[in-house]
Amino acid sequence: MHGEIATELTTTDGEPIMTIKLEPPGLPPWWVVRERLRERLDTGPARRLTVVTGPAGSGKSSLVADWTASGHAGGRVGWLTLEPDDDRPETFWSYVVAALHRAGVHVTSPWQEGAERSFLVRLVVALSAQQEPVVLILDNVHTLTRASILDGLHFLIEHAGPMLRCVLVGRTDPPLPLHRYRLAGSITEIRHDELAFTPAEADALLTAHGTRLGPNAVAELTEQTHGWAAALRLEARALPMSGDKKDELADYIRNELLGEQTAATRELLLRTCVAERLPAGLAVELSVRRDAAQVLDRLARQGVFVTAAAGGERTYVHHPQVREVLLAALSEGPVDRVTGLHRRAARWYAGFDRYAEALPHALLAKEWALAATSVVRSLGITDLLDGRGATAFTPMPPDLDRPEAAVVAAAVAHYLDDPEACAKHLMRAGEMAGGHDISLPLSLAAVDVARARRHGRPDDLAASAELAWRLLDDALVTGVAVPSALASLIRLARAESLLWRHDLTGACAVLQPSENDGGEVLGRLALAEALCGRLRRANEHARRALDRTGADDTPGDAAADVALAWVHTDEYDLTAARVHAEQAAARLEEHPDALLAGLLALVRARVHRGGGDTARAVEALTAAPAGTMPPWLTEMIAVTRDALLAPGRPPSAKGTTAPHAIAEALAAVTAGETTRARSVVASLGERPGLPLDVRVEGWLVTAAAELTDGRRDRARRALHRALALAETERLRRPLLETAATVRRFLREDRDLAVRHDWLGATPRPASVPVPAAPPPPAAPAAPVMVEPLTAKETEVLGYLAQLFSTEEIARTMYVSVNTVKTHVRGVLRKLAATRRNEAVRRARDLGLL
Template sequence: MPVGREDGRRANRAESRSGNRLRNPSRRKRRDTLPSARGAQRVSTRARHPGRRMPEPVGPAGPMLHTTKLHPPAVRSTSVRRRRLSDRLGSARPALALLVAPPGFGKTTVLAEWAATDPRPFAWVRLDAQDNDRAVLWAYIATAVASAASSDGPVSSLTAAARAPDPAGALAAALESLGEELVLVLDDYYLITNEDCHAQVSRLIELTPRTVQLVIATRWDPPLNIARLRAAGELMELRAPDLQFNLDETREFLNGSLALALDRRAISVLHERTEGWPAGLYLAYLSLHESADPRQFVQTFGASNRHVIDYLTEQVLMALRADVLQFMLATSIVDTICGPLADVLTGESGSGQRLMDLERANVFIAPLDERREWYRYHPLLAELLRTELTRREPEKLPLLHRRAAEWYAGAEDPDRAIEHAIAASDTDFAARLIGQNYLRQIEWGRIATVLGWLDAIGAGAIATDRRLGVVKAWTMHFLGRHAEGDLALSSAMAAPEVSPLPDGANSIEATAALIGAAFPGGDVGAMLAAARRAFELEATRDSPWRITVHVQLGFALVRAGRFEEAKTPLRTGAELASALSMWMDAIGSRALLSRIELEIGDPALAERLAREAIDIADAHELTPTPTAAYARVALGAVLLRRGYVATAESLLSEALPTIRALGEPLALAEVLLPLAAAFRALGRRADARAALDEANAMIDAARDPGVLGVGRGRRAAPKAGPGMEALTSREVEVILAVSSGVSNREAARRLFVSYNTIHSHLRSIYRKLDVPSRDAAVDRARDLGLIK
């Protein structure tokens, strides 16, 4: 029902009264009290854990993204509309608009006011410390841009950009294709410290089309080539002197928005002593509102308290009722706060209503969603509250952080759970959380996040805790730092026993076998032995590793050239992985089955399996992972066999950097060999020779290269070497038949022989030509002039 004027006046009076409920009655005599628990805000129970409702996650898969970070804050009724600033921002179209000032200068407010008046859509990201991971940062940026873009445009390319190897380049290209005007705001950028994140943002600034305006708000200059942008005229800056209130704005704020009815002299004094600092003026208002003699307050403001922060401590916080101040101190340890989380931190109920009362009282707190479930203290106030809490009750900090960690763990937010567990010095809880969550973070490409956890918990804890040693071992291996991974695994094996490990492994022996099978270096024999041992220890357990060991065993058998034997564990792994949503194993098993079909079966089926693997990776945002790169290698090899050489080369070249980063020589050789063939077919002989030489060097250095060791794929010799056994006429017919790209079964049909006969002939051909595969045999036969 619409609210009439009378009802509106009653609501305003009620809000005015609630705004004074939080003040200390000893400072000003009032009869108002806090509302009872019956008036507490209702808490939604639609979350998986009642009472632990997190901001709604967005995106089909991957890490949770909090929607409260993806839109500007509401403009408060007390804000002064500073058209001089919003007009400058709206009229300028540089590559970057940069707002740099200490806290309390209204950077976010100015941007929110601009967003409310500019006709362009705004993509907004409020950054925090968890965004110091390229995968996380670009997930937020791409999601914000896709949400702001027109629904009629090709927005799928925007969200896909976050998963690209070059997210900034991919997003810029998608924005160019979209052709829409929009503004992208990165607020609180000072919290980004990761160099890779800075490098990618710099690249976005360089590549973003003119239809997009990029805006960064920060406390200090970011490392983004600011001087070069300024010299090129591609930078618009608003700094503290620009963001200060002028005298007219001070007057409008104090007498208009806040209705203080101060005379000109009082306004001039406050403006001069705060130097137009918006937060300082607002703090002055809070005390003026409580002062029995406003004129005297104005005369003394700033005289005995030169630092307004000190003034805030002495006047504003001390003016709050003791129970309200205690509530704010306890809830200041988290970045954002909601009623259920505040209940846990304070040990009380009715916190949702109390947060609403704080908002109405204008106590530097702002809602983050329209439902007013989540709030955020102004950074200035939050810093002060934490300092005051540390000064007053340092012994209480571990308890509060432990409560926060448990709440976030229940809400399935491991980032914040681990952050607070470490802050609580609860190494055992932190280690358990890290052990339970690190593999999924690595799967999502968030290795920087896992490294951050390990750095925060410290080398001493890692060295003495088996769970953390295992995490470090896997992480270092995934980074290609295998010596560090081996050292971490050795430390973990020497640490006190924990069984089962929090990542689900049965024992440290099982972990060692799993790592040995996943990162064998150049030793296929050791890989197969490790895979078999891991299979023995995990295949029959109700364990997340049960599927992985099937895929690992199949992979080892493929590398050993035992293709038929590999089919059974890989097919089982593929079925189980899809049924249980283990998407990395679903991708890997299909890519390996594709490789088998290409070698001894049906190229058409090989292509279908490889495309299935890539589709799964795309659907579950796993495109940047090495497993997805291996699927692209599988498809590239198939397309090369079928004559789509340019497409094959593109896929193989795209996968190469990700595979190379693993530091696994055999995996790299498996990319370089078909890539060399693609280069050769395209006439790029120098590139082909370089790729082939690198692959041969990897294979030659390997202790046991497996099937790759059957030959080196060299193509330099135009004639058969001394002692090379000649092919029979039937074998020449076979190699000629398969050179057209048909399957082994089709070649058998054309030659009127059985499939097994073709298979036997090919094995003999591989041996005689000293090659590992059909493709290599065809290339070798052409070099020798056996076929054209």
């Protein structure tokens, strides 16, 4: 023992009282005031007992010392820091009397052996006679083990009345009848979970040490250390110096924490540390001790070695830093010992069909057959396909005579982009797969689907996806918990095969959104919805897909951007369409896809056509990947190219798609064959699931045919049907690009024009921002109005607002086309616009229209 020796006080056996033990520990300059715990201590004056328990280094003694220094104790304070040698009645009670003497309580008769009760009664009487409450603080109370001392302490607390409040500070609960105090409501308890630092307190502690971290880093550090004050302090000291914080912390754990435990307890901790989460049964298996759970319960109450995990199962979690020290110690021993512990853990988990938890232990034990079985039985095959676990299986012997091992080998070969090896292992797995539960055929089908998506032909993908889809349905019907990643892979493959066949309704049904869908699934769903004409749904799913792709680091799939480009093209927001088309092109360079490339070519052609650049529109269609696209898309591109190169003429080749039929009907109207045009459109009505733009175009062709025949009332009804359909999704493109006679009729019919003024409104809601654009840097913002418009320019602007073409404006104004173009250029320059519809919008904003 060390400390200052007082000559006026001695123990009953004549030893001097060391007054250093009667002083609260000094608070360091980096101490953080913890108001929430001060308040918990403040609640105690009406209670006889306060217990503060926590592991070494949790800051419990400093907390109580800070509380007493703050003056919140509510009475005169007597402090006693106990040591192992104080676990003798004559020494303990001598020091208690000395501590109380400092608090103003004078007991003249010392403790004497054989007269313990008489001494305690006199002590109680002296305390009861006090005019002011006394707070007796016993630090390191866990050093007290003798029953006579503990019984006397209980007697003192019970009989001293309201003039004594006892605060016990230690690493474990004192062996007092705490349940009686709880029942009587006369105890305040602060335990290790409350002593743990919050992120805000940890941030204050780091700051006090001259270390500043961001909020996320502080939260991560607090979680990593479980708010343990000692670990946080060592981190705070080491961070500025980037020094040996781990070594310092490891030494502290070995010497201060593990060193206090018995050899048997240390051995239990050592054997069980191989498991990150430790169910009680596994603890028994690893430690070979039936009382393992009881020992872990005791350690959990101390709060630094293990904690009891929440949930129904009795489970423990090793403290991260303690586990790191234990694992390091375990690795210094024989390798077979570590391997054997992992083997025990893997087999224990597998024995309860908990294969996902068995897997990491089986890998570390090099139990390859069990590891492969764990992957298949837990339906975790997508982890290998995506590469998240494939490398762990590369050392697996290739000739294991198990179908699960063959499936795993096929998945690893797929990840390594070895299609021949993948196909060989799949064949071998199929030969051995008879008589197994659904997990094996479903895993095998998932690998085959992944192979077909990357290297197979469309019919190959369709067959693989069909089989996998049936197996997935069987699994879900029988209540198998299929991981979302596996279900998404199969849904994607099935939807891709349906999209290839242009079964848009089927693809949308397969891709119905769920909470756990990743960006790729949502992107394909957005694409299917866009092709159907459900633009609002497509917009929503595509933006969620882009958000999800950025959040979970999934591969950048172009489907969402293609869908958004398609949506904005149909809305005739050509700027936004161009932005997403460029983003999709960049993604397709990294992840080529023939379907998406063909759709992107169609979108780009439409954007160029909307801007009046027919040559670039044709060029964009020529860039489509000929020969690798679905037949329906090849035909659609051909029809679009023919319409650009030879407007008003029928398609150059025969076709079966709805766009081909629309093109034939338009050509028939141009040729004056209105009856044939109506017949072609009528035949489209017999086809189920027609996209919205095709239905709108059908009514527009009908309107054109009726106008050609001079039946304006019927034309008006057909145009009304087209407008009503298009308005639901703000579908502008077919209406703005329809035949000139129909557009002129729409302008002349004031009632239709007023009722459907949305055709000229800003197409994109303000709540849906256009993402950052990769196009060339924009020029400095121009003023909205450069100079006033001339009378002729104002007249031309009015015709532009009515959707007149340049030729129509020239005929109306009786001027040449070149004169109209000159006026249009003047309008665009003075309104700082680059396109006609943009000039119309700005003119409306300025009140010019």
